[in-house]
Amino acid sequence: MTRPPDGPSPLLLDIRDIQKRFAGIPALVDASLSVRSGEVHALIGQNGAGKSTLIKVLTGYHRKDAGQVLFEGKPFEVHSPHQAQVNGISTIYQEINLVPLRSVTENICLGREKRRYGLLDWNAMHAEAERLLSRFSIGMDVGRPLGEFNTATQQMVAIARAIGFSARLVIMDEPTSSLDEREVGVLFGVIRQLKAEGVSVIFVSHKLDELYEVCDQVTIMRDGRTVRNAAMEEIGKLELVAAMLGRDVAAVEGHATAFGERDRSRIGDVMFSARGLGAGQAVRGVSFDLRRGEIAGFAGLLGAGRTETARLVFGADRANAGEMTMEGSNYNPQRPADAIVAGMGFCTEDRKGEGIVPEMTVAENLTLALLPKISRNGVLDEQRQREVVQRFIRELGIKCSGPNQKVRELSGGNQQKVLLARWLAMNPKLLILDEPTRGIDVGAKGEIQRLIRGLADQGLGVLMISSELEEIIEGADRIFVLRDGVSVTELEAEDANEEKVLTAMAHGTSASSEAAT
């Protein structure tokens, strides 16, 4: 952790009370952010907190509805990211938006080519590219196509390009998400170099340890608001996580969900277990057991590897490390169809992207996984389809004009019920629910929570991922906390409370004695 050597440096960027709505829905309510010269400033928050929107407003991608942006003491009004770049604010995105097939030099000089007698002056541009890269002690053949280098190097090129525009402020949006540990080290070296040269950095990341390693100051956003601004060394991890989730660490409220009382006597023997599951950087060692009639909750921050683990279990992605067993026998799914045969179902968090088939009807969506079972010699049995669909519309209370209504016309909550029904119709043994109540209204949320509890009571094993703390604590019988792709803590529901879960999310262990940084 480093601080500017002598006193606070002048304010470089001062964003005040920004408001922004999309189609009437507020994305930024009251967002503020102040960055000093030569400061590395962390910007953190949960999904939908408004970080990206704020950055896009700053770089001219979106127009603000209200508020003020001062850059170097003057009002800053730009209308495109390119204009922002020319004016000293460069952004490096998670996905590197450079041209892989062109040379390093071309990428660095793109948009401000050097000319001589009206022709491109390649020698001058190569020299410029090498000069920029040498600032980070990177020596490379700048004539080679960018795509030949690894991700970290490409990221360095992106940063060199940003600085080539004489950036005063560099915004890095989750720059480490595709880097390995060594590469992260190189990136941090570059950030420190920038800092030494008086360039400020806004660093967006979900990895808390990284923030403590490289940042001076932190701004925390939640629900479109700036909720906290502090020096990194003055705020503990636990406090950080609590502020992101909007929890008061001390206060524990009454029941906030509709799961109802759990009945432990219904929990049976272990049905599914995973040991040391891994795939790439996202999942690096997840182990857990799931019993019949039990709801296992996956808690963790964004990027902790919860969804990625669920996808491995369901065969949507393939694990390259670890073992799984289902009902006592080895289980190694190559594709979702294998998981379905083994008796699993998977409700995705990305309802629109990989859940519903929008142009299809409620009935067609509901029976999508069931199709082979309701057809004879390849011909659909419409009578059986009707029966199944009507039964689930009734049982789950799906509000629609009828089985033939297009599913895209339904509300989020009812779409979610259709997806639940898609799997319940299969009569599964294990159901994976990824953010089962995200983006749906309170009423439907309660119904779905009651339904999940009811299913578990009937002997179904449920693996539930949720970013809502009360959903995990009140809903799950057993809680697994994931952190940076590793399952770090297992808690029995009786022993769990918000503080323990938050602590584990922040530190990787539930022992609150380590709470102080």
Next chain:
Amino acid sequence: MTELPRSYADRDAVARSFDLFGFLSRYGTVIALVLLVAFNLAFTRNFATMQTLNVNLTQVCTIVIVAVGMTLVIATGGIDLSVGSLMAISGALAPMIFLGKILPIGSIYLNVAAAMIMSVLVAGLLGLFNGWLVARFRIQPIVATLVLFIAGRGIAQVMTNGNLQTFRVPEFQWIGLARPLDIPAQVIIMAVIVAAAAWALKKTLFGRCILAVGGNERASELAGIAVSRIKLAVYGISGLCAGLAGLIVIAINSSSDANLVGLGMELDAIAAVAVGGTLLSGGKATIVGTLLGALTIQLVRYTLLANGVPDAAALVVKAGIIALAVWLQQQHRG
């Protein structure tokens, strides 16, 4: 981090009010067809005759057969540019077999049977090759099928040394010339294929899977549908349809010219599918619509020609109709 979702209320409001564009995109083709027939009944001499009907149906047959396969491909979100070239291959191969150039089989019936089966199968296999490129290597369909679009006609020309093959083999040519019950044989074949495909798309597991893959591929995969196999199958079927259409064309012409058989067919078929109301992005398809689309395009051309408008101008009108149909779809979706 993503933007907050648009409210569903907006969409519901749009859905409830009467949707003119939706109405037109659903029934526009039928309306256009009825208007065209009415116009012709009023202004075109000798329109209401069996002969007119047969001429139009005969001309539209091969387009419809190819367009049925194309509809299935497009329903999965793909496209097949190779159909014209596959017609040329099938059209080149069949005469070589039934004229005994490859396998000297004694009986003409055996020869013809072998020719028909072999050439349609070869086209089907080449279709599977398209599907393999698309499913296995995730090559964009327009690029994957461009391979055979270009190479296919070349293969056909190499097979025939670029020579015109002429023949007079009634045992084979019934497929394009026979008229049982005074209905051209190829019209019967077309009707059977249209009926079978329409039924399959609506009533079978396969049909439902095609639409699901086109509607949301990732959701289909997660629901356990064998997406790759579905894609292989539709491109294979498209190849089979093209192979059959190639046979009909050479049977009508009593000759096979690898340069000409099926030339431009891919575009005629895509046009029929688009005008028929199938979503070009996949997930929503209608075989009957494709039939109506092909008939509409055909009838526009016939109407213009019968009323003295030159063929070149008719092409412009055809293009206009396609643009209009696609525009209507866009309005409905937007």
